[in-house]
Amino acid sequence: MLKKITLNILFLILTSVCFGQYDEKIMTYNIFAKGNSNSDYQEVIDAIQEINPDICALQEVDNKYHSDIDVSKLISKASSMHQIFHTLYQFPSGGKVGDAMLYRSIPKSNDLKKVPANLEVGSGSIIISETIVEMNNSKVAIYNTHLTW
16 A cells, blocks of 8 residues: 555656656647547546646547537637647548647648558548647647557
């Protein structure tokens, strides 16, 4: 029991030190397209708010597939971030699953690239979203993808 408490305290200290020492933070999170209600995504929202990234790349984002929730909008609004959603797969019901990028400030450019792939589901390609942002007077390219489905 003491060992577990000690490890938890050590983790909290290291997390506090690591999360606080950078000028810009980029985060990635596979959210597993899991939710049927707003509360299903509270853990994701809490993690994003805790880390407070400048950019957050999300994979397996549900857009009105499992429910009527546009998950990237829900998370971006709760995290006070801008969002861009890219569809990986459009379901016959009208719902979508894809990747999203969340930003503190609006990016300079955003593009969607498709890489041919041998997939059993979807369009037969892997999407890669490319976003160009300016950080410390430098242009930075950030790529987001989900390689397996």
